[in-house]
Amino acid sequence: MAGGAIVNTAGGKDYPGKLTLFVFLTCVVAATGGLIFGYDIGISGGVTSMDPFLKKFFPEVFRKKQEAKTNQYCKYDNQLLQTFTSSLYLAALVSSFFAATVTRVMGRKWSMFGGGLTFLIGAALNGAAQNVAMLIVGRILLGVGVGFANQSVPVYLSEMAPARLRGMLNIGFQLMITIGILAAELINYGTNKIKAGYGWRVSLALAAVPAGIITLGSLFLPDTPNSLLERGHADEARRMLRRIRGTEDIGEEYADLVAASDEARQVRHPWRNILKRRYRAQLTMAIMIPFFQQLTGINVIMFYAPVLFETLGFKGDASLMSSVITGLVNVFATVVSVFTVDRLGRRMLFLQGGAQMFVCQMVVGTLIAIKFGTSGIGDMPKGYAAAVVLFICIYVAGFAWSWGPLGWLVPSEIFPLEIRPAGQSINVSVNMLFTFCIAQAFLTMLCHLKFGLFYFFGGWVVIMTIFIALFLPETKNVPIEEMVLIWKSHWFWKKFIADEDVHVGGNHLQMANNGKGADA
Ligand code: BGC
Numbered sequence: 001m002a003g004g005a006i007v008n009t010a011g012g013k014d015y016p017g018k019l020t021l022f023v024f025l026t027c028v029v030a031a032t033g034g035l036i037f038g039y040d041i042g043i044s045g046g047v048t049s050m051d052p053f054l055k056k057f058f059p060e061v062f063r064k065k066q067e068a069k070t071n072q073y074c075k076y077d078n079q080l081l082q083t084f085t086s087s088l089y090l091a092a093l094v095s096s097f098f099a100a101t102v103t104r105v106m107g108r109k110w111s112m113f114g115g116g117l118t119f120l121i122g123a124a125l126n127g128a129a130q131n132v133a134m135l136i137v138g139r140i141l142l143g144v145g146v147g148f149a150n151q152s153v154p155v156y157l158s159e160m161a162p163a164r165l166r167g168m169l170n171i172g173f174q175l176m177i178t179i180g181i182l183a184a185e186l187i188n189y190g191t192n193k194i195k196a197g198y199g200w201r202v203s204l205a206l207a208a209v210p211a212g213i214i215t216l217g218s219l220f221l222p223d224t225p226n227s228l229l230e231r232g233h234a235d236e237a238r239r240m241l242r243r244i245r246g247t248e249d250i251g252e253e254y255a256d257l258v259a260a261s262d263e264a265r266q267v268r269h270p271w272r273n274i275l276k277r278r279y280r281a282q283l284t285m286a287i288m289i290p291f292f293q294q295l296t297g298i299n300v301i302m303f304y305a306p307v308l309f310e311t312l313g314f315k316g317d318a319s320l321m322s323s324v325i326t327g328l329v330n331v332f333a334t335v336v337s338v339f340t341v342d343r344l345g346r347r348m349l350f351l352q353g354g355a356q357m358f359v360c361q362m363v364v365g366t367l368i369a370i371k372f373g374t375s376g377i378g379d380m381p382k383g384y385a386a387a388v389v390l391f392i393c394i395y396v397a398g399f400a401w402s403w404g405p406l407g408w409l410v411p412s413e414i415f416p417l418e419i420r421p422a423g424q425s426i427n428v429s430v431n432m433l434f435t436f437c438i439a440q441a442f443l444t445m446l447c448h449l450k451f452g453l454f455y456f457f458g459g460w461v462v463i464m465t466i467f468i469a470l471f472l473p474e475t476k477n478v479p480i481e482e483m484v485l486i487w488k489s490h491w492f493w494k495k496f497i498a499d500e501d502v503h504v505g506g507n508h509l510q511m512a513n514n515g516k517g518a519d520a
Pocket residue numbers: 041174177178181293298299302330403404405407408431435
């Protein structure tokens with residue numbers, strides 16, 4: 001009863017328009033905003049396992065690493081080292097609140113530009129770092145950049161895309177994230193071989209490349225019709241809509257946009273507004289989806305894959321190589337979702353991906369338990385270690401076609417215009433908060449929970465999968481400014497939405513009620 005059947009009720013109609021080359025290109029450029037986030041995620045794990053880097057900034061960790069008999073689970077447990085990784089996410093969390101205002105008042109484009117520029121400065125500072133303070137200030141600037149980009153890019157993509165292809169185009173963002181991660185891992189693999197010991201500098205400074213791409217790229221991007229209209233540029237909005245849909249026949253979609261922007265203009269305080277009863281469903285999703293995305297445990301692999309593989313007994317080079325493999329799986333599995341998300345729908349991917357991740361987590365936890373037990377001392381034969389890597393890869397694939405892309409897609413498409421930037425910044429900041437917690441706590445958790453860490457995240461995957469099954473309606477193919485109809489016909493959320501809260505351009509209310517009668 002939850003979800004599935006509702007699709008055709010409200011989502012049966014589509015606006016005319018095709019995927020124009022113009023939209024495709026703008027979406028590709030905007031999606032490159034994902035590169036900076038991905039590069040960051042991928043770079044820190046490798047850098048923090050490089051000896052020259054540890055010797056210079058974290059000598060104590062280096063010493064511990066040398067002691068042969070140290071407990072495998074605990075050798076990297078160090079607060080300052082974790083702060084290096086996690087400070088970025090704290091900065092991103094705070095900055096996404098400012099980014100919400102920039103995105104609303106100045107448009108999505110300038111938010112992306114600002115993000116790219118700040119990131120560029122952060123990269124320079126990091127590459128030239130002489131002490132831990134410089135490292136961390138650099139990371140903070142990178143974080144501000146990520147906050148701005150993750151705030152504006154997903155919303156931009158969802159507004160530009162025709163409803164029918166919104167999933168596919170939006171996932172361009174996640175695809176760029178995974179490409180960024182992979183590029184970072186490959187670069188680490190190469191720079192680790194630099195004998196003179198400055199490889200880590202090259203790794204950190206190269207973050208300037210993706211930053212340059214989005215900074216320059218954003219200058220060429222047009223603003224979305226939704227944002228133009230909201231800022232009072234009606235003619236331009238209409239022209240832009242015609243251009244991106246490649247047709248003159250935009251009447252109905254334009255009417256929906258106007259209705260949405262009229263509504264938006266009456267709202268002075270999006271932050272207060274979002275707390276209203278009628279937005280309860282969207283607010284819940286903006287908090288729970290990013291929270292759950294992080295509780296899949298994916299970033300344990302993304303940040304610390306080299307460290308994790310070293311813990312499992314791989315030598316330095318082999319462990320970087322193994323994380324390159326998981327990086328490749330991550331990219332390819334994301335492509336799967338690009339082509340299925342608008343056909344199979346969001347729910348199907350969420351549920352299938354969840355089941356796959358759960359099984360793998362149980363297997364990996366058990367394999368590690370058998371070899372390392374609770375003492376953390378032991379050895380893994382080659383074949384055995386290969387099996388661990390294999391299941392980690394299957395797990396990563398499950399994430400990459402479910403919670404990875406959908407964690408960004410779904411929140412960006414469910415908010416009505418008047419609270420969209422506010423909603424998105426809740427999404428970004430909750431995501432960053434829990435990314436931060438995991439980055440900060442993982443090495444300590446590994447040290448204490450040991451193999452149980454995998455069971456811990458597996459348990460969360462069960463909970464989130466049930467949550468989706470019950471509470472998330474299918475949103476594929478539903479025009480973004482008509483999303484309210486989806487909630488209005490959901491078995492649980494409909495009671496939060498009164499009939500008079502449903503304003504769309506056409507008269508679709510009846511369709512949403514669908515004879516069931518809303519008890520608002
Ligand atoms: C998540 C990141 C994660 C990445 C992995 C993103 O959707 O937000 O935290 O590292 O996917 O590909």
